[in-house]
Amino acid sequence: MPSQPDRPSVAGVAVQPREDGNLSARIAVSATTAQGAQLRTEDFRGWLAERGRANTFRVDRIPFAELIGWSFEESTGNLVHRSGRFFTVEGLRVTEEDGPYGDGPYAQWHQPIIKQPEVGILGILVKEFGGVLHFLMQAKMEPGNPNLLQLSPTVQATRSNYTKAHQGGDVKYIEYFVGPGRGRVIADVLQSEHGSWFFRKSNRNMLVEAEGDVPLLDDFCWLTLGQINELLREDNVVNMDSRTVLSCLPYPDTGTGALLSDIELLSWITNERSRHAVRAECVPLDTVPGWKRGESTIEHEAGRYFKVVAVAVTAGNREVTGWTQPLFEPVGLGVAAFLTRKFAGVPHLLVHARVEGGFLDTIELGPTVQYTPTNYAHLQGKDRPRYLDEVLATAADRIRYEAVHSEEGGRFLNAESRYLIIEADEETAPLDPPPGYAWVTPAQLTSLVRHGHFLNVQARTLLACLEAAGVRAR
Template sequence: MAANMSAAMLAAGGSVPDDHAAGVAASRSSAFALHSDGFVDRWITAAREKCSLSNMQVPLEAVQGWHREAATGNIHHDSGRFFSVMGVHVRHRVGHHQLEWDQPIIEQPEVGILGILAKYIEGTLHFCLQAKEEPGNVGGVQLSPTVQATYSNYTRAHGGAKPLFIELFIEPDPARRLFARLQTEDGGRFLYKSNRNMIILAGDEVPVELPEGFIWLTLRQIASLIRRDNLVNACTRSILACLVGAGNTGQRDAAAGREGLRDALQWLDDRRAMTHMLTRRIGLNDLREWRLDEKGYFSHVSSSFFRIVGLKVSSQTREVGAWGQPIIENPAPGIIGLLLREGPDGPELLMQAKAEAGNRSTVQLGPTAQFTQGNYEGNAKLEKPFLFEEFAAPGPFPLVHESRQAEEGARFYREYNLHRILMLPEKTELALPPDYRWLTMQQVLVLVHLGEQVNSCARSIISCLL
């Protein structure tokens, strides 16, 4: 059934319903917008000036409302809700090569909602984004989806107010769904975590005049904002990846498209069959190379990778005025890279079959490059990934796009990744390892639409192609 649905989507031109594909394409190119670009800039500046959220790092034992289990060392909220931090031991084998490690990981066994409302305003499709504060945000306020809420949040486990517009996403009218798929979160630091990415068409119940902190933007405006550093948040980028290329024409004949998609799906399945990964839950106390450091944070003995720190947070604009939480802090930004080339049917993307310990399906479609330099340089245990040097210091491949894009600020503290898109020069041959394959934009969009096939890093950098 999935193969038939994929073929139909490929022939139709992407993941957006036919009757709205033209609206998406027009929103990407139309000069009309409800708000001028100058107004949008002033609105963002004002939202950042009003930012009331403040936080302070504290030892994990001082985080209000959370505790460490004596027997395991695992970190839980006193209510048993929200999320936990625990340990995992991982054994990863591909062919005759095997790697073992252990690490902390976030477990949050509930599906959240990441939803964007869309609305035709004077015939042009607009999208509702929110100026949202998160404790780990770079810049305080970033542009988030209309709704960004875990199950614990929108069922009010924190005792605070219900998120605005949440009722439009819980059981939406199928006729109003432009996109609705489960998508995985960061499989390197979340264990089996998925959120529902959604774009829902709003009717008259949502007026053009929005509550304070929300704004209607066209895709053209959003694409421009994504090109700025650390402004459009990770959840928004994750959702909007489904709209890249939607509504474009020029796809080759349907039979050839189906054949190419069939080959791509077979390659991805073959890589999954070749990859064996056993992820076993253990206590933080049982991790071999991790410990509480002198500041009361949970760190790797080498000070590499990441650490778990405590936060004390207060805000005048959030559903709850004050809270404490653990959060992941990375010592250095990573690099997420995408290599493009011109193919017979338009741009092609070099994607990798990326294995991550926290993915249910183990292997998902990842970007060309996904690494943190410091974790590999001088580390005899880890082999540098394919095209490491090319993306660490671009030279032979022309630079198409570069920006700093922040990670999700509710779980990651002031973390961003450098997003680099490079172009393979014409007539350049590139010998590919088995885990890498050139895919058309159309094929990638189909996999995005299937849900839980394209990882969060890939969706993030694909959104830069809006």
């Protein structure tokens, strides 16, 4: 938290680098540098298009029977790989004793869930050119992205990838993130994946400043933070894994004037985790009520939420150039929005203590609104999710930031969310928020994200977009 002293690295907690104040100042300079020393911003689109032409990409939907190496386990109905690696699609049963919005005594639901216990690495390599920090980004194809090719971290690899469980090629630049002599660590922290679709999945989010020369390979480019922030204003350019890593950057601390002190905020989070009694357990997929399996999909009988589908993939620049796999496909466009207000001149964001069945802990802090509106079209009045209708009806002049971003393209198909930062008023978002919500400053969120499992992936995306939105205080 902003008022706490720096601490040495411990397991699961972000590393506080040497000369942190100087590093924060260097990050601020990079964030305000609109042109890079290696690639001009106006040339980026051409570079990305050229990388797309240089490789072969194709994704085709297939029936489950055409999956290679995947099958439905006879005893459970779980969708598994014959190697026992990668991931499985299983059932999940969740019981929450405080209701989905904190206003009921009991709720229970069942759904398919992705179980992938291995921890992957999401890492961005950083290097100074011309006195300005640049970030090594990759043009990476993911089968679930609607436009396939997006800007990913330097390394985006599961443990199966970089240990070659699939007999694929080497993961490029992995040596900068594992083993000795990897460079100066800027951030290193375990963060959650989507708690609605993954069961207790974490990835290691890393930023490492390189020491010495770094070879520039095909499909990679050096960009300043200012350039990346410009690209974050565009739809489906910067992928989810890049956004979550960038959220871990230690921006300069301007954390004075918060409505809640750091201790009060931590106490509020602890209280939220204590007041929700959540039991989540994996169950056989073929026992999950309300879901039906066909030749090509597993879907909810009401047509809501998401589908489990199968695809065949060709990707010329991946460690493995062709494969088949299951993917989760949402039924509509998601909406993730922070309401923001200034109190005594200090920007605050309204966070929501969200319960998601796949979280390692009971709750994580999410945006004010995080829903897929089509899933709630059948509800009226007080049964509608809080703040959703206010966000959907927001006038254009109150929107400080808006872009459509893809979710994790390696496991989700066409999963997109409309990300928003909205300037609210007293009537929409009063000083005293309802239970389950709290006003926090960007600096407090920046401090929390240096520790694992405080902010969910949607909140981390919006945190990474604060500079693009001009919301972060200076």
